[in-house]
Amino acid sequence: xxxxxxxxxxxxxxxxxxxxxxxxxxxxxxxxxxxxxxxxxxxxxxxxxxxxxxxxxxxxxxxxxxxxxxxxxxxxxxxxxxxxxxxxxxxxxxxxxxxxxxxxxxxxxxxxxxxxxxxxxxxxxxxxxxxxxxxxxxxxxxxxxxxxxxxxxxxxxxxxxxxxxxxxxxxxxxxxxxxxxxxxxxxxxxxxxxxxxxxxxxxxxxxxxxxxxxxxxxxxxxxxxxxxxxxxxxxxxxxxxxxxxxxxxxxxxxxxxxxxxxxxxxxxxxxxxxxxxxxxxxxxxxxxxxxxxxxxxxxxxxxxxxxxxxxxxxxxxxxxxxxxxxxxxxxxxxxxxxxxxxxxxxxxxxxxxxxxxxxxxxxxxxxxxxxxxxxxxxxxxxxxxxxxxxxxxxxxxxxxxxxxxxxxxxxxxxxxxxxxxxxxxxxxxxxxxxxxxxxxxxxxxxxxxxxxxxxxxxxxxxxxxxxxxxxxxxxxxxxxxxxxxxxxxxxxxxxxxx
Amino acid sequence: xxxxxxxxxxxxxxxxxxxxxxxxxxxxxxxxxxxxxxxxxxxxxxxxxxxxxxxxxxxxxxxxxxxxxxxxxxxxxxxxxxxxxxxxxxxxxxxxxxxxxxxxxxxxxxxxxxxxxxxxxxxxxxxxxxxxxxxxxxxxxxxxxxxxxxxxxxxxxxxxxxxxxxxxxxxxxxxxxxxxxxxxxxxxxxxxxxxxxxxxxxxxxxxxxxxxxxxxxxxxxxxxxxxxxxxxxxxxxxxxxxxxxxxxxxxxxxxxxxxxxxxxxxxxxxxxxxxxxxxxxxxxxxxxxxxxxxxxxxxxxxxxxxxxxxxxxxxxxxxxxxxxxxxx
Numbered sequence: 001x002x003x004x005x006x007x008x009x010x011x012x013x014x015x016x017x018x019x020x021x022x023x024x025x026x027x028x029x030x031x032x033x034x035x036x037x038x039x040x041x042x043x044x045x046x047x048x049x050x051x052x053x054x055x056x057x058x059x060x061x062x063x064x065x066x067x068x069x070x071x072x073x074x075x076x077x078x079x080x081x082x083x084x085x086x087x088x089x090x091x092x093x094x095x096x097x098x099x100x101x102x103x104x105x106x107x108x109x110x111x112x113x114x115x116x117x118x119x120x121x122x123x124x125x126x127x128x129x130x131x132x133x134x135x136x137x138x139x140x141x142x143x144x145x146x147x148x149x150x151x152x153x154x155x156x157x158x159x160x161x162x163x164x165x166x167x168x169x170x171x172x173x174x175x176x177x178x179x180x181x182x183x184x185x186x187x188x189x190x191x192x193x194x195x196x197x198x199x200x201x202x203x204x205x206x207x208x209x210x211x212x213x214x215x216x217x218x219x220x221x222x223x224x225x226x227x228x229x230x231x232x233x234x235x236x237x238x239x240x241x242x243x244x245x246x247x248x249x250x251x252x253x254x255x256x257x258x259x260x261x262x263x264x265x266x267x268x269x270x271x272x273x274x275x276x277x278x279x280x281x282x283x284x285x286x287x288x289x290x291x292x293x294x295x296x297x298x299x300x301x302x303x304x305x306x307x308x309x310x311x312x313x314x315x316x317x318x319x320x321x322x323x324x325x326x327x328x329x330x331x332x333x334x335x336x337x338x339x340x341x342x343x344x345x346x347x348x349x350x351x352x353x354x355x356x357x358x359x360x361x362x363x364x365x366x367x368x369x370x371x372x373x374x375x376x377x378x379x380x381x382x383x384x385x386x387x388x389x390x391x392x393x394x395x396x397x398x399x400x401x402x403x404x405x406x407x408x409x410x411x412x413x414x415x416x417x418x419x420x421x422x423x424x425x426x427x428x429x430x431x432x433x434x435x436x437x438x439x440x441x442x443x444x445x446x447x448x449x450x451x452x453x454x455x456x457x458x459x460x461x462x463x464x465x466x467x468x469x470x471x472x473x474x475x476x477x478x479x480x481x482x483x484x485x486x487x488x489x490x491x492x493x494x495x496x497x498x
Numbered sequence: 499x500x501x502x503x504x505x506x507x508x509x510x511x512x513x514x515x516x517x518x519x520x521x522x523x524x525x526x527x528x529x530x531x532x533x534x535x536x537x538x539x540x541x542x543x544x545x546x547x548x549x550x551x552x553x554x555x556x557x558x559x560x561x562x563x564x565x566x567x568x569x570x571x572x573x574x575x576x577x578x579x580x581x582x583x584x585x586x587x588x589x590x591x592x593x594x595x596x597x598x599x600x601x602x603x604x605x606x607x608x609x610x611x612x613x614x615x616x617x618x619x620x621x622x623x624x625x626x627x628x629x630x631x632x633x634x635x636x637x638x639x640x641x642x643x644x645x646x647x648x649x650x651x652x653x654x655x656x657x658x659x660x661x662x663x664x665x666x667x668x669x670x671x672x673x674x675x676x677x678x679x680x681x682x683x684x685x686x687x688x689x690x691x692x693x694x695x696x697x698x699x700x701x702x703x704x705x706x707x708x709x710x711x712x713x714x715x716x717x718x719x720x721x722x723x724x725x726x727x728x729x730x731x732x733x734x735x736x737x738x739x740x741x742x743x744x745x746x747x748x749x750x751x752x753x754x755x756x757x758x759x760x761x762x763x764x765x766x767x768x769x770x771x772x773x774x775x776x777x778x779x780x781x782x783x784x785x786x787x788x789x790x791x792x793x794x795x796x797x798x799x800x801x802x803x804x805x806x807x808x809x810x811x812x813x814x815x816x817x818x819x820x821x822x823x824x825x826x
Binding site: 301303322323324326327333335340341342343344345346347351355356358359362364365366408412 | 692693694695697698699701702705706708709710711712713714715716773774
């Protein structure tokens with residue numbers, strides 16, 4: 001009997017059929033991958049299982065019996081816990097307080113801190129966490145917070161663990177450690193539902209892979225029994241054969257540099273980083289999460305102070321103190337944090353697209369007609385799938401949100417475009433479109449900096465890449481020398497075997 | 499994919515129309531009377547003018563508790579200016595300029611401390627609530643400042659006669675200048691919020707200040723101008739109020755205006771969390787509060803109950819307009 005099964009699950013929203021008659025079973029002791037493009041229905045499925053949403057029709061069975069999960073608490077009582085992409089922890093509290101949040105152990109109405117700390121200690125050992133129960137959660141890295149979330153799930157004896165893109169924010173070694181933990185949990189009989197856009201890791205980790213497309217279950221693979229490659233998986237996700245992911249690179253650009261950064265330092269994040277960027281070039285910033293890439297980019301963009309160093313744009317020395325100055329010099333920064341910085345979720349597609357270039361739509365009265373026209377133009381140019389351009393961007397899928405965020409910056413007609421993790425949380429089809437778009441922009445003379453933690457992306461997309469480690473530029477790779485191994489070696493600080 | 503339903507969107511308006519019809523049917527003579535209908539518009543025109551400015555501040559993610567005290571301070575400045583300028587032929591103009599300037603300067607100060615000093619708006623304007631009243635009291639030596647210019651007081655009762663409408667005495671019904679100012683401010687406010695860059699920036703700053711900053715918007719100045727705008731409108735309201743009284747009671751004028759203005763904004767459907775709001779809602783909010791007061795009078799309800807009813811209206815309005823929060 002399956003530990004967890006969904007039968008004929010459907011979920012209809014006003015504008016979209018998010019799930020369409022999906023039936024799936026999840027066995028004890030298996031890692032079950034769920035993949036699909038953005039908007040394929042993965043998140044809806046997970047939300048239903050985590051008790052966050054009610055299906056329009058269909059049933060959820062636990063150990064053979066139909067159950068109504070009702071709420072997150074209800075799901076937890078049935079042993080289902082979800083590790084969210086955006087971690088749900090209270091930074092101000094310590095680890096033990098977070099683990100027991102909402103179900104504190106008390107003795108005669110008084111918190112029993114000692115027992116909670118002891119139990120947390122045991123859980124932390126189980127997940128091999130490198131910190132103790134009294135560490136403040138706000139001081140932990142994202143990987144550490146994830147371990148706390150997992151410990152929290154184990155504390156309630158969760159038999160089913162739902163992980164939504166857990167590696168999106170992890171560096172490679174951190175991800176490896178997580179995979180080890182997932183395997184140990186599986187061997188203990190825990191069922192893990194694993195959602196990820198990173199197909200190679202799904203193939204490595206999962207015992208079974210279910211592919212959703214347009215709300216339907218379209219394929220199921222068991223990589224342990226019959227090997228399957230990422231290409232096949234990707235094709236079944238998008239419903240057509242996938243040719244090469246990356247567009248061809250251009251002839252190495254050799255014009256005058258558009259941007260020259262000399263010994264730029266950002267307090268606590270970057271030390272004396274120098275580089276140049278030429279028109280038509282895609283320059284990668286590679287490195288581990290936390291290497292200071294984002295902070296350096298933000299400092300170039302004026303969003304955080306540059307302690308020292310000089311910046312030259314098109315041969316002129318410039319000082320940039322805030323984003324509006326950066327924009328005047330032709331810089332644009334597409335943030336990795338789409339929801340917090342890149343977009344204003346409660347505003348419409350139109351309002352987001354024109355926000356950074358609103359001046360162009362005023363004379364001096366705002367012309368909503370022209371705003372609409374411009375947005376519609378970007379919609380067709382970038383193939384943005386949005387029904388109603390006046391609806392909040394909140395309702396769009398990750399890939400389409402990313403395109404809106406990109407459209408907003410292309411609106412400003414930048415000379416230098418900084419893209420920070422441009423494909424995080426973006427599905428494979430939209431990824432490919434973004435890569436092609438970046439190349440077509442550079443073909444027209446734009447210069448791009450791409451910050452990415454995905455090595456294939458750096459290697460496939462960039463002409464050249466600088467590797468950062470702990471805030472320092474530790475090397476540059478290009479052409480033949482640009483290999484995953486070379487980058488990892490630089491990023492992790494392992495000396496090359498000469 | 500949930501969007502606000504009809505009632506969430508237009509509930510206040512529906513409530514206002516229903517109450518209006520109810521009053522019209524129940525009290526055809528006393529309510530549906532030209533003077534009374536004029537009063538519906540004019541009675542809270544001062545709070546109304548302030549509430550329009552408050553809508554901007556609340557949409558930008560802030561709050562201003564100092565407006566009631568600022569009415570007293572601006573009123574004091576107005577009347578003192580009137581008395582000083584008594585001889586000149588431009589008393590009204592000079593007084594109006596003084597009122598606007600006093601309000602705008604105070605609002606600018608609030609905004610500057612909030613935006614550049616990075617202090618919570620609640621705290622800064624709480625200080626203003628205490629401080630502005632106190633300065634007004636000093637100017638008024640603890641009491642009333644009387645205007646010595648009769649034409650100033652007359653102005654408070656002056657306005658445009660509404661064509662075709664007469665009161666019981668057969669005189670034309672006059673729409674006061676303050677009421678006209680309220681309506682004009684509302685129209686301009688709606689335009690400013692929806693049709694200008696500044697308005698869009700106010701919404702953006704309230705919805706996500708960081709994203710706004712990263713989009714090249716100087717969020718600090720947006721905030722400063724928003725508090726300055728409100729301050730100027732408070733000055734305008736104080737000008738009309740002191741003309742009406744031909745004096746200013748520095749200890750009593752404007753008391754609780756901040757609460758009335760915030761109530762009208764909230765009833766009108768503007769989110770206290772910022773980033774979302776509407777001017778017409780605030781206008782309906784002001785009118786709804788006035789209408790309820792009138793109804794309670796017509797029903798001869800003990801006036802002491804007014805506060806409780808207002809409180810209930812605020813809660814009901816907010817509960818009804820609560821949209822189901824998008825998940826995440």
